[in-house]
């Protein structure tokens with residue numbers, strides 16, 4: 746069993762990069778929330794833009810002209826990235842919340858052992874798929890002129 750020595754809270758740069766005491770999954774949690782809220786904002790904007798058709802041809806055309814150009818296309822790519830990440834990380838959260846890939850419960854003896862290492866392979870596989878899809882989307886974005 747690992748001996749607890751001193752009161753130092755230092756975790757070092759590498760462990761900080763990996764999410765400190767919460768592990769890398771801690772960052773994924775923050776990104777999940779940010780991507781969820783970003784998707785919600787996009788959805789509201791999408792409904793507003795498409796609904797503007799009801800306000801007449803001129804309003805519709807004026808709003809549609811704002812959606813052309815490289816900046817808007819790049820923003821659309823960010824929405825794509827947010828969706829891919831949110832969907833795959835969401836599947837990971839659903840599996841874990843259902844108790845899949847969490848492992849059997851241990852006796853709560855100090856220092857407590859988390860089940861994070863049992864969940865990590867699932868996270869790595871899903872994040873690799875996420876990375877591949879985001880890269881393929883970026884490749885498509887660069888391949889076809891907008």
Ligand code: HEM
Nearest residue numbers: 777778780781782784785788831832833834835836838839
């Ligand atoms: C395949 C599609 C999706 C999956 C699998 C998914 C999954 C999830 C899960 C499991 C959570 C709960 C996370 C937790 O346990 O704390 C969540 C939260 C959330 N999702 Fe999704 N989601 C999807 C699509 C979307 C879309 C399209 C939107 C927006 C239009 C969205 C917006 C949100 C928001 C705002 C939250 C709350 C975030 C928070 O407060 O932490 N999700 N999603």
